[in-house]
Amino acid sequence: MNVGQQQSVSSLRFYLYDRPLHPELFDIYRDYQLIKNGYEAQLWITGCTHVIGFYRGRQAIVEATADAKSNLPQRGLLREMPFHGEQDHQCKQVGGINYMMNFQVEQMSPIVYHHTHHDLARMGAQRGLFVPFPMWMSKAPLTPFTFIDYEAKTNGLHVFAFHAFPEDLTIVKTQSIFELA
Secondary structure, eight states, X not given: OOBTBOOOGGGEEEEEESSOOOGGGBOOSEEEEEEXXXXXXXXXXXXXXXXXXXXXXXXXXXXXXXXXXXXXXXXXEEEEEEOOSEEEEEEEEETTEEEEEEEEEEEOOHHHHHHHHHHHHHHHHHSSEEEEOGGGOOSSSSXXXXXXXXXXXXXXXXXEEEEEEGGGTEEEEEEEEEEEO
């Protein structure tokens, strides 16, 4: 199964690698590349999941969110964990790159979810990368989507990703910081 097909919150996992991942593993709905003096970054929206690659020369830190059944490689895997509640992780100086991450899985009441979904979709229309997935709508009247907002700095990249799962009234949020050591 390629990463990028319809996902469910209950089977999502977080993966961290010290090497690039091949694009053929993913269904990429949106691809964005950043090039700065000290680094390059690749942001992929792969359904209600994402891949963020941060590269300094031959060194890499790659964050991926994917379904547990996605068969991602084990080579170069630094960390794997399920998406439950709130968690933090950091790596210091992996190939001259510092990395920090926090994620939250927020299940909401229908009214709070509706407002949050609307606010995030409105922000996504104004900045960052936004991809809706109307083909995955079912009973819920709102559309699943991924919204990635980022701030590219001279010495690093800050990324906020929001994945909307209307059927579950859930938003999965990740905040990632990649910095040159």
